[in-house]
Amino acid sequence: MxxxxxxxxxxxxxxxxxxxxxxxxxxxxxxxxxxxxxxxxxxxxxxxxxxxxxxxxxxxxxxxxxxxxxxxxKREDDLAKIHALLSSRSNQDKAMVLKMIRSVFDWEASKYK
Missing domain, CATH: 1.10.260.40 (lambda repressor-like DNA-binding domains)
Structure with a gap:
């Protein structure tokens, strides 16, 4: 094949x-x-x-x-690795990771204000 x-x-x-x-x-x-x-x-x-x-x-x-x-x-990029890690996790775990990512982005944005 x-x-x-x-x-x-x-x-x-x-x-x-x-x-x-x-x-x-x-x-x-x-x-x-x-x-x-x-x-x-x-x-x-x-x-x-x-x-x-x-x-x-x-x-x-x-x-x-x-x-x-x-x-x-298309080699597996970091986003694909994150998706693979999260795909089998609970919705609660996914929500927690999303909250953490938003916190990091908010913190980063506040540094440049």
């Missing part, structure tokens, strides 16, 4: 693991066979758009999110 198929499979595996789902659980949520999920993650299957839509729904992400960061020209 192509490098794109492998990168997409790796992305699906990453999102599945971030969601703390097994291949079996994702298969159930997506309405796809567990073996098929494994083949997609390993880049052994050239997955259809319909199956990608089911997988995205099972992962509770948009199609845009599913394809994010698979382009080799």
């Amino acid at each position: 192509t490098n794109l198929v492998h990168r997409l499979g790796e992305r699906i595996r990453l999102l599945r693991r971030e969601s703390n789902l097994s291949q079996e659980q994702l298969g159930e949520l997506a309405g796809l066979h567990t073996n098929y999920i494994g083949q997609v993650e390993r880049g052994e299957k050239n997955v259809t758009v319909e199956s990608l839509e089911k997988i995205a729904a099972g992962l509770r992400v948009s199609m845009e999110e599913l394809f994010r960061y698979i382009d080799p020209m």
Whole structure:
């Protein structure tokens, strides 16, 4: 299979693991066979758009999110690292981090007034 198929499979595996789902659980949520999920993650299957839509729904992400960061020209930047760290955290944790970031920006802005 192509490098794109492998990168997409790796992305699906990453999102599945971030969601703390097994291949079996994702298969159930997506309405796809567990073996098929494994083949997609390993880049052994050239997955259809319909199956990608089911997988995205099972992962509770948009199609845009599913394809994010698979382009080799776009290296993972700091924002992507922050997103990856926060993706599996509770809403309370996310709100706390947002509050801390705003505090840092407010403090920084006050230095230059």
